[in-house]
Amino acid sequence: MLDVSSTEKGMLMPRMTSAQRVAISNPAEGLLVYDTDENALYFYDGGNWKKFVDENSTNDYSGWADYVDGTYTSASPLVLTANTKVTLPNDANTIRDGQKPVDIAEFYDPTTSKIIGRDGDGLNITIEFKVRPTANMNTKITVAIDIGSPVGEIYTRDFITSKGVGVEHYYLSSISAYTLNTWATNGGIIKIESDNTTEVYDIRFVFTRTHKAR
Numbered sequence: 001m002l003d004v005s006s007t008e009k010g011m012l013m014p015r016m017t018s019a020q021r022v023a024i025s026n027p028a029e030g031l032l033v034y035d036t037d038e039n040a041l042y043f044y045d046g047g048n049w050k051k052f053v054d055e056n057s058t059n060d061y062s063g064w065a066d067y068v069d070g071t072y073t074s075a076s077p078l079v080l081t082a083n084t085k086v087t088l089p090n091d092a093n094t095i096r097d098g099q100k101p102v103d104i105a106e107f108y109d110p111t112t113s114k115i116i117g118r119d120g121d122g123l124n125i126t127i128e129f130k131v132r133p134t135a136n137m138n139t140k141i142t143v144a145i146d147i148g149s150p151v152g153e154i155y156t157r158d159f160i161t162s163k164g165v166g167v168e169h170y171y172l173s174s175i176s177a178y179t180l181n182t183w184a185t186n187g188g189i190i191k192i193e194s195d196n197t198t199e200v201y202d203i204r205f206v207f208t209r210t211h212k213a214r
Helices: 018-022 181-186
Strands: 032-035 040-044 049-051 063-068 078-080 094-096 121-133 139-146 153-161 169-179 188-194 198-211
Touching (some): 018 032, 078 188, 121 139, 121 153, 121 188, 139 169, 153 169
Antiparallel strands (some): 032 040, 040 049, 063 094, 063 198, 078 198, 121 169, 121 198, 139 188
């Protein structure tokens, strides 16, 4: 048995990059190494490499951010033409992202209107806006996320307003999503369509990472 003791020094594990670690041939169960790419200790459990984490590190990779549009207001709304699908705009004039995960620069890119996908992440998406139909009939509002070819639109939601010209309605939808392959490659764009002419304003997106890809 090896017994090492000191009150002034510690024991230095073998140090290597992530590529070198995963390239170890037939690692022994219980093998310990220090990964210099991730600045973390790893041990091999007999089937997979496991990362040592501190009590705060898990929270560091979850979090949320809030993006509020500043262009379309009650006085100057976005006007939807009947049966014409468009991108739901959000210029991210106001951003609250002090609680976003430490490894995410942004959830949403206002220059492209894309929700950024990270392969394997779990993401909760909250979409809020107000609608004001300009036709005196029931109006159906359809919202979906378009992640491009070959998948197209997913997470479609319908919202039907009551009759009434100029009556304000509040839309709120929460989508539990996961971002794989196509979304990670193309990004996701929120699309909106109305079957009657409608005004849309006070647009807000909130993104919360619920799972970090492994």
